[in-house]
Amino acid sequence: MALFPITGRFVGDFVPHLVAVDTDDTMDQVAEKVAVHSVGRRVARPAGFNGYEVLFNGELLAPGATLGSVMAGHEVLPLQWFDVRFRTGVPADA
């Protein structure tokens, strides 16, 4: 495990943030760490909130995948851009 800085953009906000994540973080955890700087500050949480999802270069990442596993399959440099957005579709626990 190691701290790793990313550029985290929450879709709908106007600015991405410097977010410190851990290589052991799952994408669900990464999403929470990015969203906390936008959702409920400048971006309203929608009715029927259904969690978040993470995209890298437009590719939707599996919620349980760790950042370390993503780094094994892609070149990920410090301050690389990750998108986080409200999850669309059927709730995970439905």
Add this chain to the structure above:
Amino acid sequence: MLLNRDDWYETSRDLEWTLSYVDPEVAFPARWSGTDGIPADAWQAWDEPFRVSYRDYVRIQREKESGVKAVSNALVRAGIYEKLDPAHVAASHLHMGTTCMVEHMAVTMQSRFCRFAPTPKWRNLGVFGMLDETRHTQLDLRFSHDLLKADPRFDWAQKAFHTNEWGVLAVKNFFDDIMLNADCVEAALATSLTVEHGFTNIQFVALAADAMAAGDINWSNLLSSIQTDEARHAQQGFPTLQVLIEHDPERAQQALDVAFWRSTRLFQTLTGPAMDYYTPLEQRKMSFKEFMLEWIVNHHERILEDYGLKKPWYWDQFLHSLENGHHAMHIGTWFWRPTLFWKPNAGVSKDERAWLNEKYPTWEDNWGVLWDEIIENVNHDRMPQAFPETLPSLCNLTQLPLGSAMSRHDLAPHQLVYGGRLYSFDSAISQWCFEQDPERYAGHQTVVDRFIGGQIVPPDLGGGLQWMGLTPDVMGDDVYGYAWAKDYIAAAPAAPAAPVA
């Protein structure tokens, strides 16, 4: 019998030596003069319309100084400053902190013209430019010193450039680049022609008009007095462009295109929020966009056409940025307000919001929805949610936040790897500027780079504020104490009418 000025003027301003004891390239190295690829005799055509002699200069400047000082003394004695709207006052704090030392940097740039410019006519005009900029620095320092007893923020006229405050670092980065690090030719195109002849109209004409309307006669008078000098020494740009066009038009086009975009981003930061948010609504003359279109866009288009240059490739994106960039910088600076040395006005009461929507038809969808969430938090006393907990990501060219050039709907990654390092940009245009001369910009560290590099200790907001030199007596907060947000509190339902007996 004294000669008439016309009898001696040409000789005095065009007095040149033929160097014989030193190699001309050693006396005027191209890396300082910027004359690579331009034949030496081409500079004989360099000419400017302001026929100034030293005697005339001193007489006129003395009169200007007397006027400014007399007005200033009278107004300080009358305590006018204490009666000004606090939102407007923030604009003068912002101006003094971010501009005073730029004037001082300009002294160094003008002194480079005096020494290294490739023609004596230019070197002669550079002397007056150097004296102008010394005067501007002193005017700002005197104005700020007089008001220091009223507000410690005026200390930042001198202090700001000795701190790591993020906005000041962005301003300093730009002027280090185009004033201190540029050769004479590039500095004349980027600073004299683009910034001084074009963009300073926003700060020194538009803002001066707003300041006058707000009753800040002292500051307005100072700005107007400075502008009379700018109009003269900015003339160093046109004849330089003329020479460059004839011998290296590609270089001219690139230098102007880079300088125009970087200037746009700077003034979206310094002047946009002051004009569209800090100036009290009833005293606003024009919106920032309207002023830009009338004074900067038309002006720049005319210059490009007159000299046979093309509009920058990014022109449509620039016009889109005019709708958005300063709104982004405003909501960003307001939200990260503890990192400022002035108190910003949110400027989004219902009346102000109606004005913004009238001037900017896309404002509500691009910016209003973000303010709505802030307003909800303020009105429900969820203040921790109305403050940041981390830094915004920053552009490796402008040092400004990613996302602050366009709207939230346009936000997309602009990143490239150079020399093994990932660089991020606030727009495709800023990335293009970087790509024109990557060695020039690579290696510079943004505040984010310094933060993750361990230079800010402890690595949290408190550590960051301390590192930026922000003390509680100057730290930014909402200038009206959030009173404007009460506009949005729904009126309580009317009590039922009392039964009639």
